[in-house]
Amino acid sequence: MDGPLPKAIFYILTFSSIAIMIWQIVGQSRFWMKGKKITWKPNYIGSVLTYVVAQRKVMGSRPKSGAPLHLLIFYGFLSLMIATTLLAISTYGPIIGIPGFHKGNYYLAYEATFDALGLLYIAGIVWALNRRYRLAREQGQPIPDPNTGQLNRSKNPITTTWQDFAVLYLLLILGISGYVLEAARISADPKPWDHYSFVGYAIAQLFPSLSPQGYISIWWQHMVWVWCFFAFLPQMRIKHIIFATLTAAGNQEQPMGKLPPVPASRLESGESIGAAVAQDYSRWHLLSLDACMSCGRCTEVCPAYNSGKILNPKQIVQDTHRALRTGDGIPASVSEEALWACTTCNACVEACPVLIRHVDLIVDARRNLVSEGQLTGTATLPLKQITGTGSAWGQSAPEREQWMTGLNIPLARENQGFEYLFWVGCAGATDPAAIRTTKAFAQLMQKAGVSFACLGQEESCTGDPARRIGDEATFQSQTEINAAAFKKYGVTKVVTACPHCLNTLKNEYPEFDLEDLQVVHHTELLAQLVSQDKLKAANPQNGAITYHDPCYLARVNNISDDPRKLVGQKASLDSSLPLLLRELSTEESHARVLAEPEHHGKKTLCCGAGGGRMWMEEEPDQRPGNRRAEELIATGAKTVAVACPFCRIMLDASIKQVSDEAINIVDLAEVLHEANS
Ligand code: SF4
Numbered sequence: 001m002d003g004p005l006p007k008a009i010f011y012i013l014t015f016s017s018i019a020i021m022i023w024q025i026v027g028q029s030r031f032w033m034k035g036k037k038i039t040w041k042p043n044y045i046g047s048v049l050t051y052v053v054a055q056r057k058v059m060g061s062r063p064k065s066g067a068p069l070h071l072l073i074f075y076g077f078l079s080l081m082i083a084t085t086l087l088a089i090s091t092y093g094p095i096i097g098i099p100g101f102h103k104g105n106y107y108l109a110y111e112a113t114f115d116a117l118g119l120l121y122i123a124g125i126v127w128a129l130n131r132r133y134r135l136a137r138e139q140g141q142p143i144p145d146p147n148t149g150q151l152n153r154s155k156n157p158i159t160t161t162w163q164d165f166a167v168l169y170l171l172l173i174l175g176i177s178g179y180v181l182e183a184a185r186i187s188a189d190p191k192p193w194d195h196y197s198f199v200g201y202a203i204a205q206l207f208p209s210l211s212p213q214g215y216i217s218i219w220w221q222h223m224v225w226v227w228c229f230f231a232f233l234p235q236m237r238i239k240h241i242i243f244a245t246l247t248a249a250g251n252q253e254q255p256m257g258k259l260p261p262v263p264a265s266r267l268e269s270g271e272s273i274g275a276a277v278a279q280d281y282s283r284w285h286l287l288s289l290d291a292c293m294s295c296g297r298c299t300e301v302c303p304a305y306n307s308g309k310i311l312n313p314k315q316i317v318q319d320t321h322r323a324l325r326t327g328d329g330i331p332a333s334v335s336e337e338a339l340w341a342c343t344t345c346n347a348c349v350e351a352c353p354v355l356i357r358h359v360d361l362i363v364d365a366r367r368n369l370v371s372e373g374q375l376t377g378t379a380t381l382p383l384k385q386i387t388g389t390g391s392a393w394g395q396s397a398p399e400r401e402q403w404m405t406g407l408n409i410p411l412a413r414e415n416q417g418f419e420y421l422f423w424v425g426c427a428g429a430t431d432p433a434a435i436r437t438t439k440a441f442a443q444l445m446q447k448a449g450v451s452f453a454c455l456g457q458e459e460s461c462t463g464d465p466a467r468r469i470g471d472e473a474t475f476q477s478q479t480e481i482n483a484a485a486f487k488k489y490g491v492t493k494v495v496t497a498c499p500h501c502l503n504t505l506k507n508e509y510p511e512f513d514l515e516d517l518q519v520v521h522h523t524e525l526l527a528q529l530v531s532q533d534k535l536k537a538a539n540p541q542n543g544a545i546t547y548h549d550p551c552y553l554a555r556v557n558n559i560s561d562d563p564r565k566l567v568g569q570k571a572s573l574d575s576s577l578p579l580l581l582r583e584l585s586t587e588e589s590h591a592r593v594l595a596e597p598e599h600h601g602k603k604t605l606c607c608g609a610g611g612g613r614m615w616m617e618e619e620p621d622q623r624p625g626n627r628r629a630e631e632l633i634a635t636g637a638k639t640v641a642v643a644c645p646f647c648r649i650m651l652d653a654s655i656k657q658v659s660d661e662a663i664n665i666v667d668l669a670e671v672l673h674e675a676n677s
Pocket residue numbers: 298301302303304305311312313341342343344345346347348349358359
């Protein structure tokens with residue numbers, strides 16, 4: 001490119017296309033700035049390295065198709081950006097005193113390496129195009145589950161539009177025209193070392209001895225695509241390379257099970273709480289909505305969607321985004337029925353590659369509905385029972401001690417100086433099956449010499465169902481009651497057999513002046529007692545027992561190894577390795593004491609009880625637990641072990657719904673109790 005005019009045109013168009021891109025991003029940022037100021041301190045570099053450079057969330061979903069092709073495109077694209085940046089530094093560096101370095105062996109290695117990486121980039125795009133055509137054909141059809149091959153009950157949630165094809169073709173053209181440009185240079189101005197650029201060199205053989213004008217015309221054509229890419233980037237699905245990077249940079253690593261706090265002063269003011277307009281969300285939450293790339297991973301894994309309900313988490317994100325941008329507000333734009341269908345299982349949050357926290361959005365919208373008096377029907381039942389009796393099941397306080405009869409269970413009011421407070425929970429003290437868990441666990445602690453006590457009639461519901469339904473006032477009054485009891489008895493360690501109580505006490509109670517509370521699940525304490533030889537692990541016949549990972553234990557609180565240790569299974573599911581690598585490296589090395597269902601560990605399927613759904617009306621054939629029940633039965637095991645009283649109740653109903661087989665449901669504490677009797 002010689003002469004002042006072509007140079008001027010080149011610089012004007014390059015800077016203009018970049019300016020158009022930046023102008024659009026700045027325009028978007030006005031929307032984020034409507035939100036509440038972020039109070040946390042993000043780990044900017046660590047988050048970008050983890051979620052963008054290392055692609056941790058991408059590796060955790062669609063391990064057999066979407067993840068590998070995305071990795072090819074992402075790393076291929078990144079390598080082309082690095083190659084272009086190095087070329088630019090070497091070309092323009094001398095202006096500011098940096099000597100040109102594109103020469104010698106470095107240059108030969110540069111040419112060969114980036115030619116090879118460019119091929120991976122093109123392979124990824126061709127794979128993505130092929131997949132996109134298949135998805136377009138399947139749109140609206142039931143699709144096989146990516147892991148089990150079973151047909152989902154709901155339709156394929158991945159929608160394909162012409163923009164999806166347009167962006168892929170643009171990326172493909174950028175890659176191919178880059179190679180053609182390299183080939184044109186080789187053809188017009190051959191050098192002895194050109195064969196190191198092996199792809200461009202091969203293409204150059206198709207048009208030998210290109211004229212300098214021919215080379216210049218190909219160069220301009222390549223630049224037209226580059227300018228289009230910059231100018232349209234914020235409008236295309238690929239915009240997530242910018243917005244997801246910003247979302248990752250501003251991310252706060254906080255427990256998955258912790259909902260956004262509501263200041264007590266806000267409750268006392270009597271103003272409406274929750275979220276209805278952009279000003280009700282944090283700036284980070286608004287930014288994260290812009291990062292959504294419509295991939296549909298969240299909807300694919302949603303148990304409510306897959307059981308035929310109206311809830312579609314991708315739709316929730318997009319409707320929320322539109323409602324907040326236009327100012328229409330959530331009540332007018334987001335389906336109430338969909339909001340109430342959520343079990344808060346966090347499968348969508350786990351699956352989302354751009355860190356969107358759907359459960360925060362849903363519960364904040366529920367909070368607003370509740371504070372506006374829009375809660376009716378069976379969802380009000382647990383709230384009335386909690387405020388009336390302190391139990392989500394409506395049991396009176398003295399009834400909480402009935403299960404203790406004949407077991408010599410120490411009570412905090414009679415026996416201070418204990419190490420662990422055994423938090424029994426409403427279900428553990430009420431439901432006949434859950435009481436079997438409670439008794440088995442208490443007896444195991446007695447056998448192992450654990451110092452513990454229960455609150456008995458002084459225990460009151462943690463408020464978990466109220467908080468997830470959106471009734472923050474009831475939740476916060478429960479925290480006051482329980483925090484007072486903890487302080488009265490100097491409680492510092494809590495053990496519970498209920499993952500919902502565990503999550504609330506561990507992740508949410510610290511906000512209420514209980515920062516030092518240590519909370520463990522009963523399977524964690526039991527695994528510790530087994531490792532200390534105070535109890536022995538069960539030794540079931542291989543494949544006789546299957547285990548259902550509760551969402552609030554395995555996914556939300558990352559506890560999936562300790563429950564398995566209780567039956568002597570050594571495999572690690574809690575590994576910090578990304579799922580894709582874990583699947584490739586350890587799938588077959590799991591010690592198969594348990595008959596593992598297809599979905600286990602963090603990818604477990606929801607039983608349908610969370611988020612207050614336990615108390616809400618449900619058509620029997622739309623229970624999310626039915627699909628889980630089918631999967632557990634398909635393992636061939638005749639015993640299903642659980643580690644959550646909610647899961648136990650829901651799976652019991654679902655197993656009876658989908659099968660006539662006699663399947664025994666037990667808690668792992670009962671399995672261990674039998675082994676130690
Ligand atoms: S939390 Fe679970 S039920 Fe709710 S939208 Fe996400 S995947 Fe669906």
